[in-house]
């Protein structure tokens with residue numbers, strides 16, 4: 206029986222470990238992306254799944270799964286903990302959360318459950334109890350708290366874009382489900398995909414290329430290059446048209462350096478003028494056919510007001526992040542519409558996209 210339980214544990218844990226490593230785009234053959242805390246993150250989830258499945262035959266042999274029994278509670282707790290930690294792993298990827306967060310939560314929640322089990326079933330066979338068991342649970346909870354207490358404050362102090370830079374510096378980008386939750390206007394964000402939470406959704410990137418091909422702009426201005434995904438897509442459109450120029454503006458020097466590297470490597474550099482500057486200061490000469498406003502959420506309105514006089518009456522104003530998740534942008538677009546400056550269409554993508562045109566001069 207012990208051998209059977211051992212085999213079940215190893216198989217279940219092994220399958221979970223492999224699935225977790227694959228979704229994190231890590232490899233057992235490559236060191237890139239691995240840290241000690243990453244190892245602990247994936248191992249604790251695998252061990253919890255193994256424990257949940259390994260406990261089932263043990264409980265059956267020991268008299269089934271009555272509701273009031275430590276084995277039943279243990280299986281349920283391990284199952285719930287495994288499901289929670291798995292979803293935490295997904296969020297860790299989507300939001301660039303720090304390595305070790307899953308392990309810290311595992312220590313806290315696992316320790317808390319063991320304390321509860323000890324308090325309720327302390328007199329039952331196979332349930333560790335007494336001062337030693339309680340101390341071990343307390344130590345696990347404290348260690349979990351310490352791990353989270355050390356890594357989280359360091360993580361939140363830095364801008365999310367820099368965490369993404371770190372990740373793309375270690376690993377290739379990879380496609381994953383969109384990160385924002387459902388809204389009334391976009392109830393199925395999981396139908397969209399992204400490479401990271403700063404770059405536009407992949408479908409929006411394709412849309413940007415299509416609209417460039419459709420509208421044939423001579424001058425596009427993009428505020429907020431980040432690592433260049435949208436700039437490269439729009440440049441693909443310009444290349445297909447055979448004319449036009451994109452000026453893309455990024456004020457963060459580290460992010461700008463990465464964008465420059467990627468744009469240069471894309472072979473589309475001839476279509477793109479990149480600037481390490483602020484969108485609120487850098488001068489733009491000439492008439493703008495497409496403005497893609499995708500910088501800091503709170504300055505989108507200032508950008509539109511700033512560039513509006515230069516935007517062609519037949520031109521387009523595209524403003525990303527205008528879903529009801531990002532009220533500041535959505536409300537700014539609607540305010541500009543109320544003032545009679547622009548006409549707005551709210552495209553219901555996960556993060557939302559405003560497609561607008563200026564009212565003045567419209568024929």
Ligand SMILES: C[S@@+](CC[C@H](N)C(=O)[O-])C[C@H]1O[C@@H](n2cnc3c(N)ncnc32)[C@H](O)[C@@H]1O
Nearest residue numbers: 404405429431434435455456483484499500501
């Ligand atoms: C959402 S990301 C842009 C994503 C990019 N357009 C894409 O879809 O691939 C926003 C970027 O705007 C930059 N940014 C914020 N305020 C800015 C400003 N005033 N001028 C230029 N860039 C700015 C940030 O550093 C960040 O890299």
